[in-house]
Amino acid sequence: MGKKVKENMTRRDFMKKVGKAAAAVSVASAVPGLAKPARAAQRGYVLIGYTDPSTGPLAGLGAPTPWVNARVEKAIEKLGGVYIKEYGKKVPVKFKVVDTESSPTKAADVASRLILNDKIDLMLTMYTPDVVNPVSAVCERYQMPCIGVGCPIDPWVEGGPYQWSFEAHFSVDAITNVFIGMWDEIAAKTNKVIGVLFPNDADGIIWTKIFNKKLPAKGYKMVDPGRFPFGTRDFSAQIDMFKKEKVEILTAVLIAPDWATAWKQMHQQGFKPKIATIAKALLFPADMVALGGNLANGLTTEIWWSRYHPYKSSITGETPMELCNAWTKETGKQWNKPVGLTYGGYEMAYDVMKRAQTLDKAMIRDAIAKMDLMTLFGPIKFNEKHYCEIPLVGGQWVKGKDVPWDLEIVYNKNHPQIKKTAEMIFPLPY
Template sequence: MGSDPQLCIGAVIPETGRLARLGDPLSFLLRTLAPHLSQVRNGNRRYTLRIATRDSRSDPAQARQAVRELLEQERAHIVITMAGTKVLPAVTDTCEELQVPCVSTTFPWQAYVYRGATDTRHRFQWTYHFAWGLDDIAIVFAEMWERLGSTQTVGCLWNDDLQGQLLRRGFAPVATERGHTLIDFGGYREPATDLRIHVDHLRRHGADILTSAATTTDLALFHRQAREARWRPRLITCSRWLAYPHHGIPHARDACEELAQARVATLVYWTPSHPYRSSLDGTTAAELAATYQHSTGKRWLQPLGLAHALIEVAHHALASAADPTDRGTIVQAIARTRIHTMAGLLDWTSGPTPNIALVPLIGGQWRPTRHGHELAVVTNTDMPDVPVTADVIPAR
């Protein structure tokens, strides 16, 4: 009697480099779940399943090479990946080029769909993504601003790259429609070395709140130079800084402590309190967070839920494809996927584009504690089942 046919899920993970903290959850889950994912049942057939990983090294060129190795050396049938505004597109573009199914997550869907072109939405055949939109971020941030007053004058600290361009197109109009005035001095180059001209412009134009998508070090630089100029925004909202804890990252620790004291508000897409559970074994969000903390000695972090969902979607695609050894039918399975996961309901049949499934957002604010910092939920409009744990507190 012959052995079962073999399938392979390939994962491109930033195991080293500046994005390594974001890669931790996926690496952990693949190790943890691998023994339970040794087989896939597809109809009446059973397939042996392997998990293969490659390190992107937080570098786009290495990420592209990682995809090629997964295909040539591991014969991967589907690729999953997360993390990095430049690294993730390198993975997905290579998968599109080499015609292998890919599922990704972790940044706004507009950045995924437009990728290198700001004027044209791409229709991809092989690559699929789940996340929130820039418009969703604008709504959540505006709700937090409005806790301090119905309309606000908001200073924008956005870079001069694709990220800043998309924020001006996808975030700004939504915030403006709610009655807020946005002050945008123009983009800055990352990494920033001096943001005093931005500080001075926003202060002179009466900005009372700051919104940004800056890195930890750049936001800390702005915060420090604003304090030196005796300008203190009442609230800082940032979609990029502290979406996850930075414990254990030496170059970011001081900046994180400074910003935690500033009570930066951010987006929330997953917590142990979310009413989600795994489609693989029924594990709840709370149980997943507890297992991660017990096994690693590290605090839970938001990308943990998204990483688990990546594995669920890949497994589901292999289990439901007409022929899971045929990459074309795996893509067709992803396109019709509607599944409850650790990241909530993911539905590729009703997204803003055929390649996108949406993830709801709520608002959070980081608070300093004796043990570092913790994330408090302060708005929950799109997820009323997640309890609000604190009010929005003005920045210090």
Template sequence: MDAHHFNGRRRTLVKLAAGGALAATAPIFSPLVRAAGSRTLKIGYVSPQTGPLAPFGEADRFIIQQMQAALKNGTTVGGKTYPVSIVVKDSQSNPNRAGEVASDLILKDKVDIMLVSGTPETANPVCDACELNETPCVSTVVPWQPWFFGRKGDPKKGFNFTYHFFWGLEDVISVYTAMWQSVQTNKAVGGLFPNDGDGNAWGDARVGFPPVLAQKGFTLKVPGRFQSMTQDFSAQIAAFRQANAQIITGVVIPPDARNFLVQARQQGFRPKVISIGKALLFPSAIEALGELGDGLTTEVWWSPSHPFKSSVTGQSAQQLAADYEKATGKQWTQPLGFAHALFEVAVDTFRRTKDIDSNIAVRDALAATRVNTIVGNVAWGTGPVRNVAKTPLAGGQWVMGQKGQKHKFDLAIVSNQLAPGVPLSGPLRLIG
């Protein structure tokens, strides 16, 4: 039977865990706002709060508390106010775990909408569980190709219940090459692509970096895929040195970036530009590198200088970052804006839903989203595929702060061709 013919909240019950027994986690926060005479709307939230991908979930506690405060009086649907509960689960950076906790949220907690963030290893299994169980789901912080094609999406059909907003490989490739073309190098590039969802997409011979780099006059050396949490990068460093690679790129987790960068320096390999996705996004990862962090470049999906504001709290990007720093004592981090925006989409969807007790009606409202969020406009229907909405992308360079400055490193915006509303901090500089 077609999904569209299901009525009300009937769902196909699918258990993803081996043996059928689902491991349950108590949510970190399970607040309940009470309102007389109405059922509670439940938002499920899954992200990697522990494990090697934990930097992607670093801002979650702050965002959940912020949203609890913003929704303490509930939200209005069709003229009626409903209390809202947020149930949070940790994927532990493990795809199997992500699928299990998603099934818990769907089958036990019976969430009305699922939110998920942070790499294909968390988002894809959660979205798959939602698609199987006909639960409306919004995901982010995965380039759209590893999210869509990594889930065997068919561009002609798309998905029925899972919707995604972020940028794509075409955007990060464009940002990286624009940065590289702004400086003098020999255009020889070394690629670090692990054997995971992101690495296989970024390194893909058709949709990844290889064809575009060739077209733009760069030569790319990729010494094969490697497993995440690799301890020894000597083989890769030797291959890059042999190719005289003055530019290093790739998409790796923070521990792998640290191992590679420390070993490259120890072995006397000093590229002029290092632009790595995923690992170099976070202030904590850059600080852990010490002086090796100075001058590294990465994509910038969100920053305090992005010219957007929240549809829920009215805060500007700058105000959200400042509030986070004040509340946590930590430097702002890029997932902050996207975690906030997930809840903006959920709240906006609820408010426009015609029948809150129908998962089809919630899905229809979600698909019709047109909302200006803290990360920009989120609207499905104009993206590269049906279930994807694109957000702007800039390029940034980590600059070591002077004594007395607030942060040890600041992320300077050095490329804004795809995000002209984000002001430039200055030109890219070569690593010393």
């Protein structure tokens, strides 16, 4: 999801950069004359730091944050805050949102400042390994309890083991199961030949490995033209191979601009698969509009949250539909998946402080480990490796009634509690 750390940068190099960024902040905070914030026990409220991709290539994921932040802070205020034993009373809960600029180095820098300068009580970090992994690393360094949301499990686990950091999202195994599940439903109407577009990044490599293992066992043939870099402008070679091998099922894990380039060229060159199931690139309604014409019609993808989910806010009791209606009414924008996932991250942070009832970092960490919470995006309960997988279903973009494009739930076999809202359109309508 989003731009990656440079390919030639090893994990050791990256961790060195994280360490240098944190060390620089540590030195700066110790310079005489620089103002320091009061300690938590003196300020009269709980302070939760939130590293958010407000700008940069991941800014779409961070767009709902100001709205969600204001809504949750207001709701917590109505509840009177949380009881903290160091104060002997209920105190307000405040969130300090800082922009990571979608940069791993910047994410490490702002996380260090939140810990050393702002002296936060808990860290919340969201969206993609580019943001969540470096923040988790900084929190491990400074023994700061940290909740991560929206980073795929596989690349996050690689940065562990963790003592202070936790993560909630989906695994690559889960998303590939959803994709294959959707194909199984229409496989009899195809030749079961699948063409893949996997780039030369961490996602592309792990998806190739998993599909090479899973697809033959299910009777599918995989046609793989090989890895390619971000920003590829000509997919003619891949398209020629797909046509030659008679590919009828297409899948990819691409950023939105690269998918738009590939899909438009496929139409121009006469390659028309019966189904196209794409990860990562089909996140926002605006991305569907950007494809132009009817090119978004019938595209299938993963759904990690929707306005149709059957859960409720643990803070206010409102449903996903009610939250989305409020979002649209107050912002004039169509609902999108980050609205609910961001809200759920705030739910988790509030729940931890409400149960911990202390500013002691180890006890706050233990409260995260013992979390058993039903959030707006589903149940959260961390395992011994500090992660929790959220429910994942399959969706399809179709023409909307009041909006250009709407996302419907068309596959739910792994999570039947999340009801289907439409039957899958098959084959793709050209």
